[in-house]
Amino acid sequence: MPGSTSVQTSFEDLGQPLSEVTFVVVDLETTGGPPAGAGITEVGAVKVRGGQVLGEFQTLVRPDAAIPAFVQVLTGITNRMVASAPGVREVLPSFLEFAGFDRGAVLVAHNAPYDVSFLKAACELSERPWPRPRVVDTVVLARQLVDRDEAPDRKLGTLARLFGTATTPDHRALHDARATVDVLHALLSRVGNRGVHSLEDLSAFAATVVNPARRAKKHLAVGLPSAPGVYQFRDGAGRVLYVGTSVDVQRRVRSYFTASETRPRMTEMVRAATTVVPVVCATPLEARVRELRLIAEHAPPYNRRSKQPEKVSWVKLTAEAWPRLSIVRQVRDDTAAGAQYLGPFRSARTAELAVEALHEVHPLRQCTRRIPRTPTATGPGACVLAEIGRCGAPCLGPARGGQDAASYAEVVDAVRQSLRADASAALTHGQDRLRRLAAQERYEEAAAARDRLEAFLTTAERAQRRAPVAAAPELVAARRAEATPGWPGGGWEVVLIRYGRLAGTCLTPRGADPVPHIDALRATGEVVAPPGPGRPGLLVEETDVLLGWLEQPGVRLVSLEGADASPWACPVRGAGWARSRLRAAPVASPA
Structure with missing residues (x-):
């Protein structure tokens, strides 16, 4: 025609x-x-x-x-x-x-x-x-x-x-x-x-209905690279609709125009798309990181993960005269004042369980009112938690039989230790409580108590594993490169990380000396300032991706700066240690 x-x-x-x-x-x-x-x-x-x-x-x-x-x-x-x-x-x-x-x-x-x-x-x-x-x-x-x-x-x-x-x-x-x-x-x-x-x-x-909107846009995949990278679906105005990643960009984008993709929102996205913009990456790791950054930058309407920073929760130890635990949506610039954050939690309910687990171990105040550094001689009486021994009633002050600042500070320091390095108190208290409940055949209560402790330990373990990566000024690691559609493999995949952020990556040719390539990567890598609490959602997610890569078999640590100030290790009695022991001693349940 x-x-x-x-x-x-x-x-x-x-x-x-x-x-x-x-x-x-x-x-x-x-x-x-x-x-x-x-x-x-x-x-x-x-x-x-x-x-x-x-x-x-x-x-x-x-x-x-x-x-x-x-x-x-x-x-x-x-x-x-x-x-x-x-x-x-x-x-x-x-x-x-x-x-x-x-x-x-x-x-x-x-x-x-x-x-x-x-x-x-x-x-x-x-x-x-x-x-x-x-x-x-x-x-x-x-x-x-x-x-x-x-x-x-x-x-x-x-x-x-x-x-x-x-x-x-x-x-x-x-x-x-x-x-x-x-x-x-x-x-x-x-x-x-x-x-x-x-x-x-x-x-x-196998699809019962093949949507014609997908097939009509199949030409958008023509000419895309068959290599690792990121792809962006854009509309006629250039707005980014969706960001994805694949080890083979062309093959993955083609799949959107067949019946293998049955999500209604993807059908709607494909109908609105007019172009697909690829970004070829040296390695699949770089592609995953670029995907995270593009989603955070553009907030594509068809990416579910673009809304994730608004949904995650953090547990905050406040920087007040009498600190308490609070669940917040974002990390603020108050860590220098004494605030401490644990997270992110994928749901507010999981964060609530972690707070409940900490409150069971540490008698922090749970009221939300502001208490002056020196409590007044008059005011409301102690709450129910103080009456049952779950709170030292710092609101009353020593003059009225309440907790003084020094003893309350000891409680706060114990909470900090649980968050940062030592989960033994939480484990011991939790195991004792589980044994008592099991002995009384109160299995549902025991399961709920275990879930609360597990919620705290799981997120604390991730945070403690993440901390050395996020604190390292520069880290270089390498592993033997696997073959991908855009690379035959055989050389080394080298990764440069600075303060928990990917600063650069490269693949060395098969048989070549990797040292000159590593030196060039360090010289040309992204300059990363020490991380602040500005955008923790993106930083944490990217650091977790890098940590997952570092923990793969065969990865070798080439160089590490800042190990003296921030040891490359997890706490000996940290949340990971406590979690492994919690799982090793399951609570008995009825047969």
Whole structure:
């Protein structure tokens, strides 16, 4: 047609071949309750690629609630079997590491929304981000590929009989996952006859409705680099609508124009977008950091994380004459006056639990009124907390039988130590309380007390691990570079960090002496001033990303400045130490 333009599709545009996709087939057994409780009792998973099994994962999980009798009969999993099993917070990290969703693995499940909802709830309970893997639901594929005359329904047992799976599903997680693997392979053999040969084709085929708005914008991905980096969707006025990152920018952006992307807000975003602006980065780490900074700078309306700084909470030890704990939304420039902050907490409720845990150990005042440095001789009497010994009543002053400034300062110093370096008091008090409640068979109260202590220790541990990175004037680290779409690998990935901020990164060529490259990186790296409390949300999130990179196996510390003033270590009796001991001695619960 006159005026029309045709574009010949390249082999790269065909997408990721199914034979190269890593599928992680997952099955969960649960207590039968809602996902919000994350009542998982067993996790089973099989990792496959190209028809070959790469590994298996199986573990029982101790749920917070008892398993109902009918569920025990159905699954064969009893309360006694899971009594000594790890909880979901212990299981989740090893499962996610096995699955490798953050490395591009695809989650497969039979009736996937059910399993995904419980995994999301488990991530929320563990305060971990959901990795947002691509999901393939074998139920959805079966509805389109298995006729009614072949099978009366799409249950896993029915499909297993139809396809003659090697393992018979029996409501045990690993057995059901193995059966689902065979069902998946049988369905993939059928879908190949319909022109589906890539992961993108499979997602489009499985979608019940393919939105035409996505396909109409597919040309926006033409010419984008196949390399690590950040991409920005922009509208006609140049406004940034959405920021994302990928190890392969072109492949990731192409996925927005297929049915694999089903989020309504992304459909709306793609409809408004007119251009995609890529930013090629030397390494995936640099891409992740640039993504954080661009989101903070532009606050794109379609990025959920752009609103995160407004949602996080901090626990503040105030800089008053008689300090107290308070929950605030931001860190102010009052640390020099004596204020101290702990956070960020992902929810106000978690911050409240941490405050409650500290109040159980340290008798700080909990009233919000201002108390003069020298309390007046007249005024209201002591509150209920003072009467039951939970507060020293500094508001009364020594003249009226209240706490004096010196003894209250000792309480405040103990709180500072709990926040900064020594969580032994919180652990000892918490363990004693848990033992007493368990001995009295007050298990629900014990679980609530444990949650409060866990909320405090989890965030305090992150803060104490983060502190050496944020305080170091300059840190250089390196690891062997992995191959990426834009780099063959073989050299060194070098990272320069200054005061918890990425100041520069580079990849050295294979076989080259890395020292000249490191010297050049230090000379040209970003100059970073010592951090203040100005924008803690961005600084903390970026520092956490860098800390995660530093803690990977194979990372070597090349040089470190400022170790004398700020030791490169976590406190010996810090929150991490206390948290490990809390988990090592679980509270008994009814069988």
